[in-house]
Amino acid sequence: MPIVAIFVHLTSAANAPRMRRSGIRAASCGQGGARGVYCFPVLPSHTLTHQWLRELARFGSRGGLVAVHVRLDDAQPVLVGHYTDPAQASVSAAEAVQRIAALDDPRGWEVFVPRAIRPREIHRIRTAPQVTGWRYKPDAHGVRPCTCYVCQKRGGYGARRLRERLPHPQDGPPPPPRILLARLAKAGTPGDPAALQEILYWFGMRRRGPLAQLAHLASHPDPVVREDLVWAVTRWSTPGVADLLAALADDPDPYVREAAEKARTPASDR
Incomplete structure (x- = not known):
C-alpha cells in the first residue's frame, strides 16, 4: 500500500460540491507558467496548517472558505518554497512535508502540485475557522x-x-478618463514607461475603461508597462478584457505571463 502525504487546499465553500464530484482543477498558475493546485501540509499545529485562511478571505469567497484535505502519493513531484521565493524547489510530496515541518517559522510557505487533484485523492472537506492566520504578510500585525x-x-x-x-x-479619486487619455497621447509612441505606469495606475481604480485606446500598450517594448496593463484592466467589466488577458498570457516576458494567468484565475482558486 503506497505511503501518502496529506495536504490542505483552501477554497470557496461554493466549490465544494464540484470538487467532491470532479476533483480540484489545475486553475492556479505556478512557477514557469505551470498550471496546478496550491496547498499546504497538515501539521500538528492547526493554526499553521490553516495559516492562509485570512489572507485568502481578503479576496472574497462565496459562503466562506472550506478546507479540502488531499492525499498525495509520497513520490508525487511538487514545488515547495516561500511565496516570495523567485525559484521554488522541485521535490517529492514527502520531502515537501519534511522541509516545512522542520522550519522554525513556516508561515508564508506553500506547496504547488503541478496537476489537477483527482476525486479519489480528496480525503474530506470540512469547514474552516475564518479567523485563523495572517493577513497581507507574516508579522504584518503592528506594522x-x-x-x-x-x-x-x-x-x-x-x-x-x-x-x-x-x-x-x-x-483616489482617479482623474477623469479624458484627462488620462490626454496624458496618454502626450506620452508619445511607444511612450515614456514612467508616465504610462502612472496613467495605468489611475485607470486601474476604475470599473470600466477605454480598452480600445489602451490595447496598443500590450505591445509596448517595456515589459513593466505590459504587466501594469494587466493589473489596470483586471477588474474592468469592459467587453474585450478577457481577450486582451488571453493575448498577454502568451507574452514573451515570464512576469507578464504570470500576471495575466493570475488575473484570469478566480481569486478563490489561486
Whole structure:
C-alpha cells in the first residue's frame, strides 16, 4: 500500500460540491507558467496548517472558505518554497512535508502540485475557522499598513476609517478618463514607461475603461508597462478584457505571463 502525504487546499465553500464530484482543477498558475493546485501540509499545529485562511478571505469567497484535505502519493513531484521565493524547489510530496515541518517559522510557505487533484485523492472537506492566520504578510500585525489602492481592499472591514486616518498620496479619486487619455497621447509612441505606469495606475481604480485606446500598450517594448496593463484592466467589466488577458498570457516576458494567468484565475482558486 503506497505511503501518502496529506495536504490542505483552501477554497470557496461554493466549490465544494464540484470538487467532491470532479476533483480540484489545475486553475492556479505556478512557477514557469505551470498550471496546478496550491496547498499546504497538515501539521500538528492547526493554526499553521490553516495559516492562509485570512489572507485568502481578503479576496472574497462565496459562503466562506472550506478546507479540502488531499492525499498525495509520497513520490508525487511538487514545488515547495516561500511565496516570495523567485525559484521554488522541485521535490517529492514527502520531502515537501519534511522541509516545512522542520522550519522554525513556516508561515508564508506553500506547496504547488503541478496537476489537477483527482476525486479519489480528496480525503474530506470540512469547514474552516475564518479567523485563523495572517493577513497581507507574516508579522504584518503592528506594522503601519499601506493605504494605497493596490494594498487596501475597498469595502473591507475598517478600510474606510483606515484610509481617513492614514491617507495615501496616490489615493483616489482617479482623474477623469479624458484627462488620462490626454496624458496618454502626450506620452508619445511607444511612450515614456514612467508616465504610462502612472496613467495605468489611475485607470486601474476604475470599473470600466477605454480598452480600445489602451490595447496598443500590450505591445509596448517595456515589459513593466505590459504587466501594469494587466493589473489596470483586471477588474474592468469592459467587453474585450478577457481577450486582451488571453493575448498577454502568451507574452514573451515570464512576469507578464504570470500576471495575466493570475488575473484570469478566480481569486478563490489561486
